[in-house]
Amino acid sequence: MTSRSDTATGSAAAPDTGRVADAPSQNWVYRVLPRSLWPHAQLARWDRPIGWQLLLWPCLWSATLAAGAQAAVGPVALGTYAWHLVLFLIGAIAMRGAGCTYNDLVDHRIDMAVARTRSRPLPSGRIERKAAFVFMALQALVGLVVLLQFNGFSIALGIASLVVVAAYPFAKRVTDWPQLVLGLAFSWGALMGWAAAFGRLDAAPVLLYVAAILWTIGYDTIYAYQDREDDALVGVRSTARRFGDRPRPWLAAIYGGAVLFLVLAFLAGNAGLLAWVALLVAAVMLAWQILVLDIRDPADCLALFRLNGTVGLILFAGLVAALVWRLIV
Template sequence: MTALSPDSGRVQDAPSSSFVYRRLPRPLWPYAQLARWDRPIGWQLLLWPCWWSVALAAVAAKTADPGRVLWHLVLFFVGSVAMRGAGCTYNDLVDQEIDMAVARTRSRPLPSGRVSRSSAKIFLVLQALVGLAVLLQFNGFSIVLCLASLAVVAVYPFAKRVTDWPQLVLGLAFSWGALMGWSAAFGALAVAPVLLYLAAVVWTIGYDTIYAYQDREDDALVGVRSTARRFGDRPGPWLVGLYGLAGLLLAAALVAAGAGLSAYLGLAVASVLLAYQILVLDIHDPRACLALFRMNNTVGLVIFLGLIADLLV
């Protein structure tokens, strides 16, 4: 990865073509970087379980109101961007010293000194307030359900210090939307969204393991633990198990919701994409790992389109 000059105003692992650098005034760049607006893959991966759940609930309801479904999709979009940004800001506050020791992250706003901790905390609160405004649009059950996830979110930045499986903790937090979309529609949970949640958790462990291989050497130096370090040089069997289990759980969720052929076709295409990731993975090539990680946005999209096609048909 090409090194950036200290006064470039950009972070080492951010795409140079991001709208952040083309549209926003330079003084806002560090805050956009804290929220990861320059890297949309994070909120996209957070959004897909939400949208899967909304669509799965609509499929199960058979007579879902299209306007209500669309409104829920919009709410989850706004909420995913806001809460992913808040989560990243919180994570950077907790991990500031670690980020200073890792080559890929030391150019981020906090370790580089371009944003003070007090300013980052204020920005965190503002993003959380946007998320709260979105949450209050849902029913009471969904509000309580979402608040329950905050305990997992709060623990996640510390997991890498105490367990080889921080990706599991990330999955538990990042996949919560798989429960929320259903609860927003029905005001309760059922077997289908629970299976969907478990599938999303396992999927997250898989793709974030691929992401973590970019930092494996630096993580070993600073004592950060991860599934990439746990799996070592042979992640293939682990990924087969993780992605395979995710596919089985997704299929079970479709069965529980009474989904039709289009949903299963979407899952089949997504499964091929997951298998491709395992086949071509080169853990010694950080750029390739990042590209395969980002491919999971397409995986999420394909599954969602399959559900929408089933709803329309």
Template sequence: MNNTISADSGRVQDAPSNNWVYRVLPRALWPYAQLARWDRPIGWQLLLLPCLWSAALAAGAAAGSDPSAFGRFLFHCFLFFAGSVAMRGAGCTYNDIVDHDIDMEVARTRSRPLPSGRVSRLQAKVFMVLQAIVGLIVLLQFNSFAIVLGVLSLAVVAIYPFAKRFTDWPQFFLGLAFSWGALMGWAAEFGGVSLASVLLYAAAVAWTIGYDTIYAYQDREDDELIGVRSTARRFGGNPRPWLIGLYGVATLFILLSFLAAGAGLVAYVGLLVAAAMLTYQILVLNIHDPAQCLALFKFNGIVGLIIFIGLVLALLIRLI
């Protein structure tokens, strides 16, 4: 089926039509799954990946003196997975509530549950709270420092949906929110942050600005018409120098983070492969092809996974 579908079908225009949501869930639950973006897992994957990087980096740093760090690492990964799905869903629901009027003006988002009228604002708010409660339950499984750190992230999350109204850099605020896990993974293991985790956080912010800029090129024309600001509009017709800078900073800061934490050799190999994949994105990007922009945006899930695999292999080698 074509992804360009009417709201009457129960689908949304900017989501796959054959996702498991539509094959497994009752039709009455589809709008809530769409609010939470369960039909678009790339979002929670990109939110989860900095958590996993940080958790693996911290476990590697701790494993030399404490072999039990691997068990904690696995438990932390499970918690981060559950928390990422819940909080990404809550964040997207919140974003849709805030952007209700804007989404009605953008062709790609007009069929979403709120602008199409398939859920009310009250129903969306209740659903948001329920997801946030799940996120809170997950957060309370960590140490006290990580709990406080997680709560602090809500300030950035609250600001992000409004950023497109007052700055050309809303992707920076998305980066601040989506990269918070780079601090959380280290905090979960050590009960604090370090130079390595701060560098990893800065790297993830730059990476997020880069990939979300590519994503934003899908909406650049609509954004110009309704006055929504973005880095895609800011960078104009030649984003490559900006992307080179952003992805270059991300790669450099990850490298420095690995050095600060004493990551194993395989982690650097994974980073090298990821850097090549980021370079590929810049080389092939066609900002006038929305389908390609979406595909390259999703490709970053594989980039982040490669970095994580390198860190896990380095951890396992350290434990052998």
């Protein structure tokens, strides 16, 4: 899975350095991998981990909320829960990489027209389309192997997500709300974690899914303000262009909705007290993003976007703490 928010801005680098303009030049990719593999790593966004982290958090929230619900009524298979967390981690990295590669293949011409993305491997010519297709297939294969470790219901659910994933790169050509389509794809893990534990869906994961969709729309809108002018020039549509110079009322409604649905999901999933404390902290952090946002400062937009990785971590830590407390008390 991918997004225009799957990038992290760094200082622009000349194409002949082998780096891309929108990633830190000192990332581990450039220190550890041989230069011949840099284009592959850039396609998969291994040099920008925030993307797979944002994809991962709804998976971990859901899996941990499910474990807490199990602990409230009986024993929990902690080994299975831990194994699911590992699988979700591997799957998030693999599928985010496959999605980014797919997105770059679809957006090849658009990326050539935008200064920030022109130095990416495909538009810069550092990798051929055929090689990118092969690399995408290999990453998708890893994701498939991960998916097959779950129960049958989860496998079918995971396969169903591919419809949304395939549609995302084209959404920005036809709607002002591509961030909504991204949210539908990026938040799918909110369903998967619960399904992996119970083999079904209940109200809690569905409510969590809605919350994660709204959260994704919010943070990706903030990120999209970096590209608003370039997007207008090349005809790419986004919520940043839709909201214009007054995004705060929109973001307040979107982030407020995310918090509301998190509350409903936590109620339906019988989340413990410590999870509620984490939710309060996360809500304050979301409100702070709206208050301090400067849409004319790309660095500020990037920093606030990246802060959502911490928001996701705090919610996960709260759910884990609530689970541990429930197990020992």
